[in-house]
Amino acid sequence: MANAAPVLDAGGGHRQPGGALMHETEHRSFSEPDETRAFPHGRAEIVAVGGAEVGRMVFEPGWRWSHDVKPIAGTESCEAPHFQYHVSGRLAIRMDDGEEFVAQPGDVTSLPRGHDAWVVGDEPAVVVDWYGASAYAKQSAWS
Numbered sequence: 226m227a228n229a230a231p232v233l234d235a236g237g238g239h240r241q242p243g244g245a246l247m248h249e250t251e252h253r254s255f256s257e258p259d260e261t262r263a264f265p266h267g268r269a270e271i272v273a274v275g276g277a278e279v280g281r282m283v284f285e286p287g288w289r290w291s292h293d294v295k296p297i298a299g300t301e302s303c304e305a306p307h308f309q310y311h312v313s314g315r316l317a318i319r320m321d322d323g324e325e326f327v328a329q330p331g332d333v334t335s336l337p338r339g340h341d342a343w344v345v346g347d348e349p350a351v352v353v354d355w356y357g358a359s360a361y362a363k364q365s366a367w368s
Contacts, residue, residue, distance in 0.1 A: 248275070255281045262362040265293040268346075269361050280358025282309075284316065284350040289343035297362050305357035307336040314350030319340045328352075 238327065251274050258270035258281075261273045266288035270281045290303050302321050311332045319325040321339035328334050336357075354361070 239273055241276075247307035248327075251275060257334075264297060264362050267293065269358065271358055273281075277355075278368065280354045280361060282352045282361065284314070284344050284352075286344050286347045288299040288350075289341070291341045291343075293363055302339050304338045305360050306338050307334065307354050309334050309336070309352045309354045312315055312351040312353060314348045315345040316350040316352065317345050353355055 232296045253272045253274045255270050256269075257273060259273050259278075261349070262269040262271070266286075267282065267284040268284070271342040272279050272281075294302075294303070311330055311334065313330050316328045316329060317325065318336065319341050320336075327345055
Protein backbone atom coordinates (compact mmCIF):
# COMPACT_ATOMS: atom_id res chain seq x y z
CA MET A 226 0.00 0.00 0.00
CA ALA A 227 3.03 2.30 0.26
CA ASN A 228 2.80 3.09 -3.48
CA ALA A 229 -0.96 3.80 -3.54
CA ALA A 230 -2.00 7.08 -5.19
CA PRO A 231 -3.83 9.83 -3.27
CA VAL A 232 -7.64 9.71 -3.50
CA LEU A 233 -9.78 12.80 -4.23
CA ASP A 234 -11.70 13.90 -1.11
CA ALA A 235 -15.26 15.28 -1.30
CA GLY A 236 -13.98 18.55 0.23
CA GLY A 237 -11.67 19.22 -2.72
CA GLY A 238 -8.45 17.91 -1.18
CA HIS A 239 -6.74 14.59 -1.60
CA ARG A 240 -6.36 11.88 0.99
CA GLN A 241 -3.12 9.97 1.24
CA PRO A 242 -3.31 6.23 1.76
CA GLY A 243 -4.26 5.85 5.43
CA GLY A 244 -6.60 8.86 5.38
CA ALA A 245 -4.36 11.93 5.96
CA LEU A 246 -5.76 14.97 4.12
CA MET A 247 -3.47 16.70 1.64
CA HIS A 248 -4.52 20.35 1.26
CA GLU A 249 -4.66 21.80 -2.26
CA THR A 250 -3.53 25.35 -3.09
CA GLU A 251 -6.41 27.67 -3.98
CA HIS A 252 -6.63 31.38 -4.75
CA ARG A 253 -10.05 33.05 -4.72
CA SER A 254 -11.31 36.63 -4.68
CA PHE A 255 -14.45 38.30 -3.36
CA SER A 256 -14.45 40.32 -6.61
CA GLU A 257 -15.79 37.10 -8.21
CA PRO A 258 -17.92 35.41 -5.51
CA ASP A 259 -19.59 32.05 -6.13
CA GLU A 260 -22.83 33.46 -4.76
CA THR A 261 -24.17 36.85 -3.70
CA ARG A 262 -27.16 36.97 -1.35
CA ALA A 263 -28.76 40.40 -1.34
CA PHE A 264 -31.01 41.56 1.49
CA PRO A 265 -32.25 45.01 2.51
CA HIS A 266 -29.32 47.30 3.38
CA GLY A 267 -26.66 44.72 2.52
CA ARG A 268 -25.33 41.61 0.88
CA ALA A 269 -23.36 38.46 1.60
CA GLU A 270 -20.68 37.52 -0.93
CA ILE A 271 -19.81 33.83 -0.62
CA VAL A 272 -16.60 32.18 -1.88
CA ALA A 273 -15.99 28.43 -1.73
CA VAL A 274 -12.36 27.69 -0.86
CA GLY A 275 -10.51 24.93 0.98
CA GLY A 276 -13.61 22.77 1.18
CA ALA A 277 -15.52 25.48 3.08
CA GLU A 278 -17.36 28.74 2.42
CA VAL A 279 -16.08 32.15 3.47
CA GLY A 280 -18.32 35.19 3.36
CA ARG A 281 -17.74 38.91 3.04
CA MET A 282 -20.75 40.62 4.56
CA VAL A 283 -21.43 44.24 3.64
CA PHE A 284 -23.92 45.99 5.91
CA GLU A 285 -25.01 49.49 4.86
CA PRO A 286 -25.98 52.23 7.33
CA GLY A 287 -29.47 51.48 8.62
CA TRP A 288 -28.97 47.69 8.45
CA ARG A 289 -30.20 45.66 11.41
CA TRP A 290 -30.45 41.86 11.45
CA SER A 291 -33.85 41.89 13.20
CA HIS A 292 -35.31 44.14 10.47
CA ASP A 293 -33.47 43.08 7.32
CA VAL A 294 -32.54 39.39 7.65
CA LYS A 295 -35.00 38.06 10.24
CA PRO A 296 -37.81 37.84 7.63
CA ILE A 297 -35.51 35.67 5.46
CA ALA A 298 -34.19 33.46 8.28
CA GLY A 299 -37.56 33.05 9.96
CA THR A 300 -36.05 32.93 13.46
CA GLU A 301 -36.38 35.29 16.43
CA SER A 302 -32.63 36.00 16.50
CA CYS A 303 -29.68 35.09 14.29
CA GLU A 304 -29.07 31.35 14.65
CA ALA A 305 -25.91 31.32 12.54
CA PRO A 306 -22.75 31.13 14.65
CA HIS A 307 -19.95 33.38 13.38
CA PHE A 308 -16.15 33.68 13.48
CA GLN A 309 -15.47 37.10 11.96
CA TYR A 310 -12.79 39.66 11.20
CA HIS A 311 -14.16 43.23 11.12
CA VAL A 312 -12.67 45.10 8.15
CA SER A 313 -14.44 48.47 8.32
CA GLY A 314 -17.31 50.28 9.97
CA ARG A 315 -18.82 49.59 13.39
CA LEU A 316 -21.24 46.80 14.21
CA ALA A 317 -23.20 46.65 17.47
CA ILE A 318 -23.97 43.11 18.64
CA ARG A 319 -26.47 42.10 21.32
CA MET A 320 -26.51 38.48 22.46
CA ASP A 321 -29.81 36.90 23.53
CA ASP A 322 -28.46 36.80 27.12
CA GLY A 323 -28.21 40.62 27.08
CA GLU A 324 -24.45 41.00 26.55
CA GLU A 325 -23.81 43.88 24.14
CA PHE A 326 -20.69 45.34 22.52
CA VAL A 327 -19.54 47.23 19.43
CA ALA A 328 -17.04 45.60 17.06
CA GLN A 329 -14.84 47.88 14.98
CA PRO A 330 -12.08 47.55 12.36
CA GLY A 331 -9.37 45.12 13.41
CA ASP A 332 -11.60 43.21 15.86
CA VAL A 333 -12.16 39.47 15.69
CA THR A 334 -15.43 38.11 17.09
CA SER A 335 -16.69 34.62 17.82
CA LEU A 336 -20.47 34.64 18.19
CA PRO A 337 -22.60 31.66 19.17
CA ARG A 338 -26.17 31.31 17.94
CA GLY A 339 -28.68 33.78 19.33
CA HIS A 340 -27.91 37.44 18.62
CA ASP A 341 -28.99 40.62 16.86
CA ALA A 342 -26.67 43.15 15.22
CA TRP A 343 -26.87 46.58 13.60
CA VAL A 344 -24.63 49.16 11.91
CA VAL A 345 -23.50 52.04 14.12
CA GLY A 346 -22.88 55.34 12.33
CA ASP A 347 -22.93 56.29 8.66
CA GLU A 348 -20.16 54.02 7.32
CA PRO A 349 -20.88 50.54 5.94
CA ALA A 350 -19.70 47.69 8.18
CA VAL A 351 -17.73 45.01 6.34
CA VAL A 352 -16.85 41.69 7.98
CA VAL A 353 -15.21 38.51 6.72
CA ASP A 354 -16.89 35.45 8.22
CA TRP A 355 -15.12 32.08 8.26
CA TYR A 356 -17.84 30.11 10.01
CA GLY A 357 -21.41 31.35 9.56
CA ALA A 358 -21.38 32.30 5.88
CA SER A 359 -22.79 29.09 4.42
CA ALA A 360 -26.23 29.56 6.04
CA TYR A 361 -26.33 33.36 6.29
CA ALA A 362 -29.41 35.10 4.83
CA LYS A 363 -31.03 31.80 3.92
CA GLN A 364 -34.24 30.34 5.28
CA SER A 365 -33.28 28.68 8.53
CA ALA A 366 -33.55 24.99 9.26
CA TRP A 367 -34.71 26.14 12.74
CA SER A 368 -37.76 28.07 11.49
